[in-house]
Amino acid sequence: MTSEVPPPALRPAPSASGVRLTSRTALVTGGGSGIGKACAAALAAAGATVHVVDRDAEAAERVAAAIGGVAHVADLADPAVIDTLPSGIDILVNNAGLQHVAPLTEFPPERFAHIQQVMVTAPFLLMRRCLPYMYARGWGRIINISSVHGLRASAYKAAYVTAKHALEGLSKVAALEGAPRGVTSNCVNPGYVRTPLVENQIRDQAAAHGISRADVLADVLLTRSPIKRLLEADEVASAALWLCADHSSYITGASLPLDGGWGAN
Ligand code: NAD
Numbered sequence: 001m002t003s004e005v006p007p008p009a010l011r012p013a014p015s016a017s018g019v020r021l022t023s024r025t026a027l028v029t030g031g032g033s034g035i036g037k038a039c040a041a042a043l044a045a046a047g048a049t050v051h052v053v054d055r056d057a058e059a060a061e062r063v064a065a066a067i068g069g070v071a072h073v074a075d076l077a078d079p080a081v082i083d084t085l086p087s088g089i090d091i092l093v094n095n096a097g098l099q100h101v102a103p104l105t106e107f108p109p110e111r112f113a114h115i116q117q118v119m120v121t122a123p124f125l126l127m128r129r130c131l132p133y134m135y136a137r138g139w140g141r142i143i144n145i146s147s148v149h150g151l152r153a154s155a156y157k158a159a160y161v162t163a164k165h166a167l168e169g170l171s172k173v174a175a176l177e178g179a180p181r182g183v184t185s186n187c188v189n190p191g192y193v194r195t196p197l198v199e200n201q202i203r204d205q206a207a208a209h210g211i212s213r214a215d216v217l218a219d220v221l222l223t224r225s226p227i228k229r230l231l232e233a234d235e236v237a238s239a240a241l242w243l244c245a246d247h248s249s250y251i252t253g254a255s256l257p258l259d260g261g262w263g264a265n
Helices: 034-045 057-067 079-084 109-137 158-181 196-209 213-221 233-244
Strands: 025-029 049-054 070-073 091-094 140-145 183-190 255-258
Touching (some): 025 109, 034 049, 034 057, 034 091, 034 140, 034 233, 049 057, 057 070, 091 109, 109 140, 109 158, 109 183, 140 158, 140 233, 158 183, 183 233, 196 213, 233 255
Parallel strands (some): 025 049, 025 091, 091 140, 140 183, 183 255
16 A cells, blocks of 8 residues: 655745736636635735635635635526626636546447536636637736646546537637637646545545445555645635736646646556
8 A cells, every 4th residue: 555645844834925916807717615725815915806706605705714715606507697797807716526437338429518617618618708808908817726637537537528528628728719818727637635525535435346445545546646645725726826926827728737747457
């Protein structure tokens, strides 16, 4: 069994990144938990006004209160909800997502459709809503929280892998259309991050296979990652924040792997 390597004790806090976003307004979907919460905190620490969008009202309000942002309770599976969200946005972080694990032959079609709605259609509708403001100001950042699974597949994750690959394509189209208007669009591609989404997967897989959580980590989740630890949500947020800086304005249509070397393996 491989033991998990602990995260480095000292990582620079996002607020120490030197990225200044004081005149910027950001919207983070799924901002109530995990990676979205970390992104919302990092953007706020850099000075941005942050709209925290989540279907979980308590979580959205808790995060917004903690960072001095604005909470919006919205279920992104409903296309009509997008029109209720603010459109004057400089930085759009498409992050909300969910997982469902089942073989293709047993994958519930309605679950598949729901995942595409939240993870592909909602980002498309949000881009459509927010891009005119970015174009008018000649500056914008679209950060799509994709995944290693936007670049490669794993068995039993048909809806998630499909949605992340679609998000990669959508991000590239936004990059092409935004290029003459000062708007960049990029994907961030994490491996396994220590968030409730992954904690639930570890619990489910441990129960399904009758093995310990440590064995799920070592033998299932981290087998292909040369770095044997989970990624931390604030490490993803730091990458998202870096992509918002003016010094990142030539980076667009890219997919930034934060995968511990998984892609090299
Ligand atoms: P999480 O479960 O901790 O948080 C997801 C948030 O999205 C929750 O607050 C949830 O309420 C919200 N959400 C889900 N469905 C929604 C909907 N219909 N409308 C509004 N809000 C909704 O998950 P996380 O691990 O932080 O994942 C965030 C993103 O990062 C996802 O897109 C996920 O695919 C991606 N990602 C996660 C990992 C990982 O290992 N955790 C790895 C790669 C990519």
